Amino acid sequence: MRAWLRDTAGGLSATYWYLWTGLLINKVGGFAILFLSLYLTSQRGAGTAQAGLIVGTYGIGGLAGTLAGGVLTDRWGRRRTLLASHFGTVAALVALALSSELVLIAVLCTLLGVAQSMAGPAFVAAIIDVTPAENRSRAFNLQFWALNLGLAGASLLAGLLAQWSYLGLFLIDATCTLVTGLLIAWKVPETLRRPVTITRAGFGTVLKDRIFLVFVALTLIQALIYTQSQTIVPLAMHADGLSPSAYGSVVALGGALIVLGQLFVPRLIDGRRKHRVLALALLVDGLGFGLLVVADHLAVYLLAAVIWTVGSMLAAPPNAEINSELAPLALRGRYQAVFFLTFPAASFLAPALGGAGLEFLGDAHWLVVGALGAAAAGLHLWAGPPRERRAAAIRADTSVTADLR
Template sequence: MSAVSALTARGLSRTVWILVIARAVNRIGAFTLPFLGVVLAVELKASLGQVGLILAVFGAATIPSRLLGGQLADRLGRRRTIVLGLAGCAVAQLWIALSHVLWSAVLATILLGLAFEIYEPPSQAMIADVTEPEDRPAAYGLYSAALAAAGVLAGLLAAAISHWDLRWLFVADAITCLSCAALVALALPADVRRERPADRPAAVWRDRRLLLLLAGGTVFATIYMQLIIGVPLTLLEQGLPKSGTGIILAVSAVTLIVAQRVLRVQHLDDFRAIAIGYLLVAAGLVVSAVAHGLSVFLLASVLWSLGELFLLTRYLTQASGLAPDEARGRYLAVFGLSWGIATTIAPITVTQLLKSAGPAGLWLTTAGAAVVLAALQPWFRKRLAPAGP
């Protein structure tokens, strides 16, 4: 099916909508991760040091998970890989729920990490497969907005279910994974047989443009993760209520959803849109640096959320545009490593900057990095331009 025929008269294709719905439902169920450390410590009597090490191993396992997802997406097929990743997550979640000794939970956590990111490369690649390049920002924007909305509902469900035995959280997440796997298997089109790529997998790593894009995407992902980690700590430092974090996340999600519906920025090219996105993020970070009340943090969240919308959609558009059709899954998997790297870096940078410079120093430093990336977009434009004949 061509990209043109995939677009319906009312907008994005049925395939895109199914992927968005499946990912959103799965995101609603994915509220277990923040509670994994609690289960390890309370239910299985792990020490604080052991909990930190186990969670670090989980994070490390997500890196090969994404690479595996890219390889399987190009070789096994998009739909099969999505179903495999979701089923793997379900098995791991049920294993954690049934574990009564620490070593069993550790093995289950490693399996969860290895399955956790398999879904992303094939789903992102499939969106690119069925959309024209000019429509991809809208498709990826819808994808990210749906995840944001589902994340808010996930938090509410987690708060409700966590009053019972925490193991039920993992059972609920396993059920949503299996439900999404069934939806994908039944509703998405069958995998198209693709020609085996003539190049070896290592050729992906020799694409200098992809590696440059990975570097830029890692900076964005690190800024994003610093917000996720740093905002709750900043509120704590400012003596604001813990519930403020949930309110800020809700406002951020609403901003993404409304902006996706209202903003018409398809006429902007990727580099100009990315520059605008970084400037909006920087503005939100500067406001965060001077904020001492929840209302000011809410204003900041609107600004940085608008910026994230520009950045996430355009980076994915660029990554999918660099890739040849037969290697798109692997390209998106390599680009997606930016999130694994950022998840490792951000906790260190946030805690060290908070310790040495306080909240103002943290957010002003991060804003400076965003401004530098905005200024570098003309340089990126030249380096990422297609090679001449």
């Protein structure tokens, strides 16, 4: 057991562990958004359509905040951006708890989306800064595990707190965010090392990087496939006459698998070519969702959930590791911002495209999803070698820059 713990967590700096602890605390307490639509309809008198629009403003703010976070991460530094994000989130959550006018709540939701999403690029950039390349797979694997453990905890606590007090739900979320901000202020130093040559490059440079954009596009496809589990699968289960509690069982099983099994993933994939691991992960994802073409009982949905969850578990570490490798030192924040945009984009596109697919294609929709996974697997195998050559060149350049200091 000790050897396994050493292999899983060894070689990671104290700064990494403070960042990891802050992420876990923040995610366990991050339940306000989970119940925001219910809060608006039950406590603030909003109609269903109004609640949807107001919650949508959070996503709009998230897009803007992700881009702003990328720029600030490179200009201000990681620490300042993280502090601004967390303390801004605290202010927005407290204001939301005390607000009753729907227009004001919509404005505050937008600001909350901006503040919360700013942290993403800075958080990942800081991990890259303090973690040697050979340890990043473990670092990102543990980050993914903490994220899912925190979300599982938040989901359990949110239901209990909502029955007790929505005001308490927002304020406890704010308190957890404040604790994370104070931990960062106390223990996390600035990790940005200024490059020898100051660059004026910006998002234009990122958007001209074809190798990186191909990787981002493949990540978007992966996100579109996996997001089916949160958006279209519940509709398919309802059409099959299964209850909401049955879908809850599917979600709970996936979360339990990640919490129990993610820490063992590095032993399975360490030393293997990352593009091959991603190709396998996309094939497994496609197989899991493709299985739904014959699903009409809960047992088949549960089996499919096991398969697609394994795919997501395999994909998480190499996905994050490749993202870190392709980002030049001077533009790490901007590269992270563009990468992070894939997730809100998938949150919008998956229900729109998936809903149309399920309506017009019926069960054949899942064959399309499975074929998409197979196509993405093939594209990873094609794009992998040039991607690895680019990553090696960036590592060499970063090493030379460090030596010149």
